[in-house]
Each structure stands twice: as C-alpha cells, then as structure tokens.
Amino acid sequence: MSDTMTTPQTYDLAGPGDYFALLKPRVMSLVIFTAFVGMALAPGALEGALNPVLAAVSLLAIAVGAGASGALNMWWDADIDAIMSRTAARPIPAGRVPRSEAAAFGGFLSALSVALLALASNYLAAGLLAFTIFFYVVIYSMWLKRLTPQNIVIGGAAGALPPVVGWAAISGTAPLEAWILFAIIFLWTPPHFWALALYKRGDYERAGVPMMPVVKGEASTKKQIFAYALILAAAGVAPFFIGMSGVLYLAVSALLGAGFIWFSWNVLRAGAGEFGPAKKLFGFSLVYLFALFAALLVERIAGLHV
C-alpha cells in the first residue's frame, strides 16, 4: 500500500493500546452504559430471564461490536481523520497502525461479536447488532458522512440501537419501550454533534465533510439545534407517559430537558463566532444522556417503578 511508503510510520512500535484506541473506547463506554440500561429495563432482567454470566457476555459482545465498527470507521476515514485536528492523533493517521490492519481487526471483531451474541443470547439481538455495525460502517461512514449535512441525523440510528440490542438480548423481543430509548438517543445525536461542529467547523471544512454548519451556516444550525432540543425534551419525558418509568424519572427528565433547552437557547442567542455556549451545550449533552439513563436504571434497580 502506498501509505506505508509515504507516511512516517512506526508500525513496529505499536502497542496493544494503539489497537485498543481503534475501538473508540469513549464511544464504547456510552454504548456499554446505554445497552446495560436497555438490558436492565427488559422484562424479567432482574428475575434472571437470562443467566447473569450470559448477560455479562452479551454486554461484552455488544461492546466489542461497537468497538469493531469504530475500527472500521477509522479504516475508512483515515484520510479525513489525518486532516482534522480532533482526530489527527488516531492510530492510523499517526502512523502507528496500518490501515489494512484496522480493516482486518474491525472486520474480525465484527463477526466475532455477532457470533458471540448469538451464542450467549438470541438471534434477534445478534441480528440487531449486525445491523448496527452495518449501519454505522456502510450507511453512515461510507455513504452519508461525506454526502449530506443530514449525515449524523440518519447515522445517529447506529448509536441509538445499543439499548434495543441490550433489551433484545435479555427478553428476545424489541417492543415499543425499547424503541423509546432508541428515539431519545436518536434525537439527542444531532444537537450533540452540531454543538461540536459549530466550534470545529474549520476542521470539517478542510476535510470536506458536509456538516450542518459548513453547508447551511451557523445561524441555521443553531435554529436546528434549538428545534431538536425541544423535541428531545418531549421525548425525554415520554417513558413516564407510556408507563415505563415513575415520578422520579419524570422529575429528573423534565429538569434535564429544561436544562438542554436552556443551553440550546444560549447557543441560539450567542453571536456569530462566539462558541462558549456551544462548548457548554456539548458538555451538558453528555451529562444529559448519562443522567437520563442513570435515572431509569436507579428507578428500576431500587424497585421504585415496576
């Protein structure tokens, strides 16, 4: 391959940590957490519907599957990762791991994770995991990312699927409740990434990635962020109204939703080129998702809502 000849490579110095970095550990941690909440909320989870060891192996399989799609994403996007300051230190652009090895590593782990999930739980969960990997790698990375400003809107489906996979792993079903969790993450993704894209716009512009601020400009992106914040806040309280959570969750989700709207409002009001509020919204969006799912988990484990 030509990149082995041109980039200053230090392949022989690659440690296990460089391969672990291909799995996008920070994204993986969010996947593990949301999938775990999906598992805990599935009917019978706390009553041993699935043997605890099999449940743990299932969660591991979901985590490895998410990591595998991360590695395949880094294989495909190595050219633009090298241009963007946020991603230039990733193992491939940094010259520590050859592109072809990331492809083999990601492909191998994809097959392994889906097979392991099928063994440990059921075919519905394994099929959903396979679809998640396919959607992230083929639909998002290969097709939409460089094509349309709706890239992360549609691609967000991949990031939103883990709780559904977790739910299916425990119960063998994927009912409305599981898709409510999907909807929350799906609606959370655009304002989360657009907040980042507002202050990393130059990066995306140079790499030729048509993120919303690059294509439609700051003002339009801020309006869309605010619109998504309103819809997200409504979706956030939905679990209470369909009876899958109790008043504790209602209170937490209403507060968090109000917070999300507040931070988005600040982004909307900020002047052009003033990115403090966007950075704050990005930070808050991570807290938002974590706290929302934590509230569901606590309520379930403490038996506050059955």
Next chain:
Amino acid sequence: MSEKDHIQLTALTPEELKQQKRRNLAIALGLTAFIVIVFLVTILRIGGSVAERSF
C-alpha cells in the same frame, strides 16, 4: 517489492522487540479469554439439557 526487501533487511530495535512482545502477549490473553468465554457460554447453554437428557 521494495516493501518486502525492507522487511527482510530491517532488524528490530530493542524497543520494537519489546512492543512486539507486548502485542503478542495481548493476543495470547485475548485468545485465552475468548476460549474461556465460549466454554462458559457453551456449558451454561447446554447445562440443563445435559441433565435432562432422555438416555
């Protein structure tokens, strides 16, 4: 062609050998973990059926 020559002619430095050892160790641990996991899953999945078999 030239890449192949490069591989044949270059001796690994002590630091590179150390990293190679760490990579090999990680692969060994990963494989062992995978074997243990598949074994555990198999036992748990067929466990009940073995006890209840008809013969």
